[in-house]
Amino acid sequence: DVKVTQSSRYLVKRTGEKVFLECVQDMDHENMFWYRQDPGLGLRLIYFSYDVKMKEKGDIPEGYSVSREKKERFSLILESASTNQTSMYLCASSPRGGNHEQYFGPGTRLTVT
Amino acid sequence: RKEVEQDPGPFNVPEGATVAFNCTYSNSASQSFFWYRQDCRKEPKLLMSVYSSGNEDGRFTAQLNRASQYISLLIRDSKLSDSATYLCVVIPYGQNFVFGPGTRLSVLP
Numbered sequence: 001d002v003k004v005t006q007s008s009r010y011l012v013k014r015t016g017e018k019v020f021l022e023c024v025q026d027m028d029h030e031n032m033f034w035y036r037q038d039p040g041l042g043l044r045l046i047y048f049s050y051d052v053k054m055k056e057k058g059d060i061p062e063g064y065s066v067s068r069e070k071k072e073r074f075s076l077i078l079e080s081a082s083t084n085q086t087s088m089y090l091c092a093s094s095p096r097g098g099n100h101e102q103y104f105g106p107g108t109r110l111t112v113t
Numbered sequence: 114r115k116e117v118e119q120d121p122g123p124f125n126v127p128e129g130a131t132v133a134f135n136c137t138y139s140n141s142a143s144q145s146f147f148w149y150r151q152d153c154r155k156e157p158k159l160l161m162s163v164y165s166s167g168n169e170d171g172r173f174t175a176q177l178n179r180a181s182q183y184i185s186l187l188i189r190d191s192k193l194s195d196s197a198t199y200l201c202v203v204i205p206y207g208q209n210f211v212f213g214p215g216t217r218l219s220v221l222p
Contacts, residue, residue: 035212
């Protein structure tokens with residue numbers, strides 16, 4: 001059974017803080033993704049990675065960076081959190097290739113005050 | 114125009130009803146399609162893939178109309194447990210998943 005875990009379910013940070021969101025998958029998947037989900041907008045892709053040390057910008061990368069030092073772990077970094085980054089953040093993983101099912105973690109609800 | 118559009122609902126239907134959702138997409142080069150289900154405060158999970166010939170999984174039927182660029186999901190004999198948000202996913206050739214905003218379904222006793 002595929003498992004994707006995220007470090008926190010709920011997080012409250014202040015404007016300007018550096019924020020780390022961690023994601024770990026246990027299925028040896030090559031692909032990993034970070035999305036944010038906002039009401040009425042659906043899931044939007046922030047960054048993705050097809051391999052260790054590799055990263056690609058998604059549709060809304062501004063204000064975010066990522067790190068993939070190990071195959072199972074993909075971190076999302078908010079260098080200086082802002083209130084418009086208050087959102088639900090979802091991590092996903094999938095096997096190599098573009099058309100495979102993506103498996104999601106439980107999400108992190110981040111509030112920036 | 115958004116890449117993937119869905120009626121946000123909510124669709125409020127009684128138990129046992131048949132309900133259908135549509136999803137339209139703008140990129141004619143789209144090649145793969147899915148329906149995901151997302152329960153309240155939970156992560157999205159794959160419900161079913163959508164094949165060109167249409168496919169059925171129990172009470173759920175998915176159809177693809179490439180000429181009109183839409184996919185549909187039909188749920189027969191609705192159960193209370195079907196209450197969720199249904200997300201349409203389109204994959205344009207060589208690109209990543211594009212999610213629709215979701216359609217909320219409430220099945221009422």
